[in-house]
Amino acid sequence: MIYRSVINTLSELTDLLNQLNTQEYTNPVNHLSNATIGQHTRHIIELFQCLINNYETGTVNYDSRLRNRKIETDIKYAVACIESIMLSINKVDIEMLLEQNLEGQTKQIKTSYLRELF
Numbered sequence: 001m002i003y004r005s006v007i008n009t010l011s012e013l014t015d016l017l018n019q020l021n022t023q024e025y026t027n028p029v030n031h032l033s034n035a036t037i038g039q040h041t042r043h044i045i046e047l048f049q050c051l052i053n054n055y056e057t058g059t060v061n062y063d064s065r066l067r068n069r070k071i072e073t074d075i076k077y078a079v080a081c082i083e084s085i086m087l088s089i090n091k092v093d094i095e096m097l098l099e100q101n102l103e104g105q106t107k108q109i110k111t112s113y114l115r116e117l118f
Helices: 002-017 022-026 037-053 076-087 113-117
Strands: 096-100 103-110
Touching: 002 037, 002 076, 002 113, 022 037, 037 076, 037 113, 096 113, 103 113
Parallel strands: none
Antiparallel strands: 096 103
């Protein structure tokens, strides 16, 4: 199911990260619009963390997620975050609200945990 697919993808990411050194992880990459692999990894991790951390409230707002710059620079920390996500991602599907602030107003639409995970 979806959980297995996500876990497989995250496992592939950890395998890739474990092959990199700090310089490769933190240096800008032309093919990534001069962003770093660490910055992209942080973005991926934080989106998953935001969904998981807001599961109980039923409302997720990715723009208001916690940002942790340590993920961008510390490969081992990033891998530990991914492993934590893989352990906590398997949850019962529930109805949720996806929230976003647009032009000074908060808008919400119905979604579900599995839809967001997908």
